[in-house]
Amino acid sequence: MGYRQLTQAQRYQIFAHRDVGLSQRQIAQQLGIHSSTVSRELRRNSGAKGYEPAQAQRYSDQRRRSVWKWTKQLPSLINTVAARLREEWSPEQISGFMAPLMGIGVSHQWVYSLIWVDKAKGGDLWRHLRQPKRRSKHRAHAKSAGLGKIPKRVGIEHRPPAIEKRLTIGHWEGDTVLYGHKQAGIV
Secondary structure, three states: OOOOOOOOOHHHHHHHHHHHHOOHHHHHHHHOOHHHHHHHHHHEEEOEEEEOHHHHHHHHHHHHHHHOOHHHHHHHHHHHHHHHHHHOOOOOHHHHHHHHHHOOOOOHHHHHHHHHHHOOOOOOOOOOOOOOOHHHHHHHHHHHOOOOOOOOOOOHHHHHHHHOOOOHHHHHHHHHHHOOHHOOOOO
């Protein structure tokens, strides 16, 4: 079984089990984790008032944010990614390309974060993105221009009373559509 961080719920369970007097081994058994995990959790995250799960979660989150990932900070890795960006590769293409080439996998999110950190430092990697945030603006303009709307649309609440009599096939069209009733056995 691989290593997993404790969840906030597990931290509250550790607190509750300790409060009723269970030993670290009993707590570990109840949670389905190793007893050393409980021991380490209590040692790392106990303060002056003892173990508090909310404080323990804050400490854990802070440690995870501040950890230095050596594989993601290699200058050769950053230079390779920057070179591919300058060749107009997408972050998705770069992430698919890196693992077989260098043996280090990077996600497309990491590539994007590298781009935005570079931009904040005055770099130009963001200029090499194929569509730098163009799509969302296009959708907003299209929506405000009324694109995608049916011209001269008449709402269903304004349909003529003759349709309620259902004298022709077209009047039944919306009433005969089956959504998921077949799956539920209601046909």
